Amino acid sequence: MATGKILAGFLAPHPPHLVYGENPPQNEPRSRGGWEPLxxxxxxxxxxxxxxxxxxxxxxxxxxxxxxxxHFLGVPHLSGKSVDPIFPNLFRYNFDLTVDVExxxxxxxxARAAGLVGKMMRNPKFRVDYGTITTLHMIRPQWDxxxxxxxxxxxxxxxxxxxxLGEMATLGAxxxxxxxxxxxxxxxxxxxxxxxxxxxEEPAIPEDMSREHPQSYDGYLWDMRIIELLRQGxxxxxxxxLPDFIREAFxxxxxxxxxxxxxxxxxxxMPGELHGYGTVIGTGNAVMEWDLTRxx
Amino acid sequence: xxxxxxxxxxxxxxxxxxxxxxxxxxxxAAHAQAAAALAEARPDVLILYSTQWLAVxxxxxxxxxxxxxxHVDENWYEFGDLPFDLRVDTELAQACIEATPALxxxxxxxxxxxxxxxxxxxxxxxxxxxxHRYPVVIAANNLYHDWQRTEALGALAAAQAARLGRRYxxxxxxxxxxxxxxxxxxxxxxxxASTADDALNQQLLARLAAGDAPALRAFVADYAASARADMGxxxxxxxxxxxxxxxxxxxxxxxxxxxGSGAAVVRFTL
Numbered sequence: 001m002a003t004g005k006i007l008a009g010f011l012a013p014h015p016p017h018l019v020y021g022e023n024p025p026q027n028e029p030r031s032r033g034g035w036e037p038l039x040x041x042x043x044x045x046x047x048x049x050x051x052x053x054x055x056x057x058x059x060x061x062x063x064x065x066x067x068x069x070x071h072f073l074g075v076p077h078l079s080g081k082s083v084d085p086i087f088p089n090l091f092r093y094n095f096d097l098t099v100d101v102e103x104x105x106x107x108x109x110x111a112r113a114a115g116l117v118g119k120m121m122r123n124p125k126f127r128v129d130y131g132t133i134t135t136l137h138m139i140r141p142q143w144d145x146x147x148x149x150x151x152x153x154x155x156x157x158x159x160x161x162x163x164x165l166g167e168m169a170t171l172g173a174x175x176x177x178x179x180x181x182x183x184x185x186x187x188x189x190x191x192x193x194x195x196x197x198x199x200x201e202e203p204a205i206p207e208d209m210s211r212e213h214p215q216s217y218d219g220y221l222w223d224m225r226i227i228e229l230l231r232q233g234x235x236x237x238x239x240x241x242l243p244d245f246i247r248e249a250f251x252x253x254x255x256x257x258x259x260x261x262x263x264x265x266x267x268x269x270m271p272g273e274l275h276g277y278g279t280v281i282g283t284g285n286a287v288m289e290w291d292l293t294r295x296x
Numbered sequence: 297x298x299x300x301x302x303x304x305x306x307x308x309x310x311x312x313x314x315x316x317x318x319x320x321x322x323x324x325a326a327h328a329q330a331a332a333a334l335a336e337a338r339p340d341v342l343i344l345y346s347t348q349w350l351a352v353x354x355x356x357x358x359x360x361x362x363x364x365x366x367h368v369d370e371n372w373y374e375f376g377d378l379p380f381d382l383r384v385d386t387e388l389a390q391a392c393i394e395a396t397p398a399l400x401x402x403x404x405x406x407x408x409x410x411x412x413x414x415x416x417x418x419x420x421x422x423x424x425x426x427x428h429r430y431p432v433v434i435a436a437n438n439l440y441h442d443w444q445r446t447e448a449l450g451a452l453a454a455a456q457a458a459r460l461g462r463r464y465x466x467x468x469x470x471x472x473x474x475x476x477x478x479x480x481x482x483x484x485x486x487x488x489a490s491t492a493d494d495a496l497n498q499q500l501l502a503r504l505a506a507g508d509a510p511a512l513r514a515f516v517a518d519y520a521a522s523a524r525a526d527m528g529x530x531x532x533x534x535x536x537x538x539x540x541x542x543x544x545x546x547x548x549x550x551x552x553x554x555x556g557s558g559a560a561v562v563r564f565t566l
Contacts, residue, residue: 067371067476068555081410086352088408117479123373125366127412151370155478200440201402202353281353 014134015280016091034207041276041287062255063131069117073149100146110174168256172263190257195219195249195284215282222249223284300337301465306559307416313375326550326561327423345534346416347470347527351436359405450537468531472558473523489556507545
């Protein structure tokens, strides 16, 4: 068996508004569009997935919050309706996904070997969180590639940020080892928003884009600073700034997906490709790609 | 009509899913006592506030007339499923929604098939009303609401229930100290994570029993930080708001650990 590898990583945020704006058949609510620049960004990311042809998509979601360890979807087939508890008016999605259980188990084993608490989720009635589903839908709406779903252990919030993100880095390295020994060609998806300051009331017409803009100018400036560094491949500087970015922009990357992904990729000092940026209810969202096949 | 009962209950699914575990048996028995007291009070409606139903936009109230399904907890899925079947007092819920702008709070009703009812609400209703006898009103925990606003929401819900002539019970659903074990433990070995947390919890329960609302509020402000209390004890704020001048004290029916965190079943004296 050939050694597996990570083909690419994507910053792939999960506002359910993007699914709502697209009107796929799986989602019950209907819209008149909205958030087009971000949805077009995902269209470009979809083309990359089509070109890369991965065996598996791994997604780390901040909306599957676990307290004891890092959990992995461990049921071969999961289906049901996922209703967003915050935006039930926008996201009531009938999901149907296939899990690469073998790789998930390998990730869990490697995480345990690295000293983390790892657990396999084996309950077939489990309702997959909307973060996982939104990211997966936006990146590959065909749902024809098996997935590995990882929970967000609450350690960056519960312990302290540095120790918590340290756990995520360990998890990323463990994920990489599991992929390598699995022989899989994998794509990683970090399901994170950047600046997470948001409005506290929703417009009467959610897709009314005349109401959409950054909630915070300072947060917007932070997003642009981080994106510009990522576009230049200055990864080390990004991670040096990350604690300040998280504190000052309330950045959702605190939940660990971003660190997990970059650790798995070996913190490449390569320019990330920005597919697009936009706000959703005031939060900052970037769809970005790091294509590791270009440096292989 | 009137407030006929008030309780604090933990919301952890562990005692419900694993009632045979000796260390959780005390909480199971305490819930049974609370259920008996509730039946004796003959409420028309249960007003529930759970720390585990999180909202960030507006205040949310469940308005679907009947919500049924099977929930799987995102942490404790290996211990089993949580079936639920709740009837909602939609008239009262709607009255609460219409009343909150007076507090400067915008509210929304939630009426969607498949909406994820939170674990705490399901656990509390399963323990306290296993025969599904009482309709409920369920209010979300908006993360941006502080203690005072939450207390005001509890008072508002109680006032609307009284206005509509309901005999109502108020139930705050949430834990005490919030330190959970970060590693897997054998359930039988569960205990409060630290003696400091245990002492703080015992002090809180003693303050609840004393019936001095200003002293209790002052204590909770420090307790919440020191004990990493569940959501700053906003479930207690909601109940105290609903009780208002009726708060005279409380009895702890059961106290114990839930994977290191503190859990108690408390019945308020009316």
